Amino acid sequence: MVRRGWRWAVVALGLAVLVALPAVFEALPADDASVAATDLRDRVLASDDVAFSGYAVSTGGLTLPVSDALTGVADLLSDQTSLRAWYRGAEDWRVDVVTTTGETGTHRDAAGTWTWDYADQRASRGDAPPLALPAAPDLLPSALGRRLLSEATDAELTRIDPARVAGVDAVGLRYTPAAEAASVSAVDIWADPTTGLPLRVVVRSADTSIPALDTRFLDLDLATPDAATTAFDPPPDADVTTDRDLTDVDLGRQERADLPATLAGLDRRTVEGVPDQIGAYGSGITVLAVSALPGRAAGSLRSQLAATPGAVVDDLGVRIAAGPLSLMVAGTSTRDGGSGTYLLAGTVTLDALATAAQQIQETDR
Structure with missing residues (x-):
């Protein structure tokens, strides 16, 4: 028990250091690339086959009314979430939520997802329903950036200044919704100019200077992770349940x-x-x-x-x-x-x- 507690204290200290790093490295000037806003969007949308591994941090600025059904979503959108990701493809990845007390990992395969709670030794199987509440893997800049740009029109896109993100000179793109009813004033996305992989996403609303959501990679490696890292089979003695489908x-x-x-x-x-x-x-x-x-x-x-x-x-x-x-x-x-x-x-x-x-x-x- 002592060794386990020491282990998570070290993890927490390491994450605290990682969170502090962007303020240092992002202050460095970033080189821009000559790419049109529409071309950059197309690169982002085509980046779902780009393999990588890395650390990311998502910070939410929303305050939702909490109910039993929405507690997890409220935490994701109002707090800071630390994520460790290994991505081999759209149907082969793993994302761990790291806290001071343990980890919860989500593993994606062709049939759906496994969610593994290390502390409680509990596994939950989901079949990737078309309708689901937001989960931690949805907050990765790579996934969120592609989703938010999926229906952005040419007229809603402009280029913005580059930024240094996870050691990459990332090119900037702003999506300004045209609908009069829109409550989102702008979405800013910084992407790797070569692969189109989104590295940072900031969602803003007009009524506050605090971003509604700011998610970014702190560390990134574009090498393909080992298959054994993303694969998952629940241990024989694990408590196995089934995720609820919102369509039901x-x-x-x-x-x-x-x-x-x-x-x-x-x-x-x-x-x-x-x-x-x-x-x-x-x-x-x-x-x-x-x-x-x-x-x-x-x-x-x-x-x-x-x-x-x-x-x-x-x-x-x-x-x-x-x-x-x-x-x-x-x-x-x-x-x-x-x-x-x-x-x-x-x-x-x-x-x-x-x-x-x-x-x-x-x-x-």
Whole structure:
């Protein structure tokens, strides 16, 4: 036990030193590369076959209302997360979350993921569902950068100054969402000019100078990791469970939500893995999800949001903003004289939520 405690104390000290290094090395001037913004985006999107290993740190600036279902997500988006990654390909990687008390590793293979809690000797198997809550591996700059740029248009992209990241002269790209409803003011991405691999991602909202999310590599090696490093088989005596698929969430006895084709200026779209009861709107990083909310959940969620500092409570419902992420519980009166409740969530402004809620009310009447 003493040796184990000493081991994690050394790990914590090492991480503290690594976190301090970027302030030193990123102060050094970085050389820029002559590459157009659209070409750089294309390189980033094509970088999912670039092998690497490295350390990364993600720092979240959001404050979400915490519930049993969202505790893990709230921690990821409001705290600092230290990550050790080994990446051989899109279906062969490993990401460990390192803390002072232990590690939790996620291993990806062709069939899905294994999540291994070293301290509790517990393994959880997931089948890589199309719809899932954010997890630590999603915060790696490489994964996050590709996801955020996946629908960025040419007109939304500009080049910015280079930066020194993990010893690389990384070229800069800014994605400024064009949608009027957008709560994200800009996404800044610095990438390796040769491979297109995103090395740092900063997500900003207009209402604060503190980034909503800042994730960066501190150390990076572009050599291909050994297959034995990413592979995982649970020990015979491990406690093995199965991850819950969000597509199986009980939304009550609801038909497909009777929602308009456009909300707050955002067009409705079809997204693989999203249940029929949920309306998905927008594109790129400006997205809005709307779902009829079962009565048993509506009251407690409404109370929780109303108790959040800065909550707006009016005839439309209750809504809050946590950086660029907004949530709302809205009530409506239906055509048959009944009432309904909707949950609205997305990277849109509070005004956009209010507009969407009003449009839903008008549709239900």
